[in-house]
Amino acid sequence: MKVAVVGASGQVGSLLCRVLDEDSAFSCVPLNHAAADVTDLEGLRQLFRELRPSAVCSTAAFHNVEECEKDPDAAFRVNALGARNLALACRDVGASLLWFSTDYVFGGDKADRTRGYTEFDPVGPGNAYARSKLAGEQYIRSIWPEHFIVRTAWLFGASGSRSKGGNFVTTMLRLGKERRHLRVIDDQVGSPTSTRFLALQVLALLRTERFGTVHAVCTGSASWYDLAREIFRLARMDVAVFPVSTEEYGQTVPRPRFSVLENYVLSLEGMNRMPPWQEALERYVREVLG
């Protein structure tokens, strides 16, 4: 199966290309930003007509939350209209589209926190980034039925996020070397997720025609504070971590206080292969520290 990966040099894109290359059932065509710009509809159409992929996976996004709030036009151009362009170009050539979305489409005011949000819970985006990603989801659903919208969250993986300049784990490991004390937010709870396991889950989806919206996160939940403490424990670093609220920390763009996802659809289908976040984190910290 020929799979074109748009946003191939990013955190998820680079690992996705690697796992596709390792699997003889797939042939991967990596497309970086210069090769495929999702804001250029005609360029995408022409490219896909030449490449004739069976599937297109796109990680392309403008997802720095603060930057999106300052420049919502750019967020909607890339995250919403970019998704529409991908759906149109995929429809032209009959390629299925796998597109990554976010836990932030949910508002975070879930009453029952004993389980995470499922694919069937109502959305309620609270910032420009989340609104633009939700608009992207809606375009894809209305244009091209042969899609997988994969909502994921709190990613850590090999290359670090391009637009965020790393990921939370690498940031903590760097700060832990520079400081003995750190203040970390404890009133945002989510689903820390490894890009490696996400990529493997994506490959399992691509082998099927079980189209629609799926949540794909590592199981369990944590606050940023919980995650930081676990990182330092695994790395055997002696850093004192102090819990602070979002307000005390000084984050001003609204983020959901609870955005834990449940891989409900994958579980119903018997396809959930995401491990607990602690297991995935241990593997990742070992990789980073060598």
Ligand SMILES: NC(=O)c1ccc[n+]([C@@H]2O[C@H](COP(=O)([O-])OP(=O)(O)OC[C@H]3O[C@@H](n4cnc5c(N)ncnc54)[C@H](OP(=O)(O)O)[C@@H]3O)[C@@H](O)[C@H]2O)c1
């Ligand atoms: N990181 C997270 O914690 C997280 C959480 C939930 C959901 N997600 C979603 O997961 C996906 C992947 O995230 P990631 O961490 O892998 O992001 P990333 O490292 O920033 O990668 C995104 C890639 O998209 C490319 N890109 C940006 N604008 C583009 C455009 N107009 N056309 C084509 N390519 C473009 C970037 O290339 P350049 O850098 O060269 O511009 C980059 O290679 C995104 O859709 C994001 O919304 C991420």
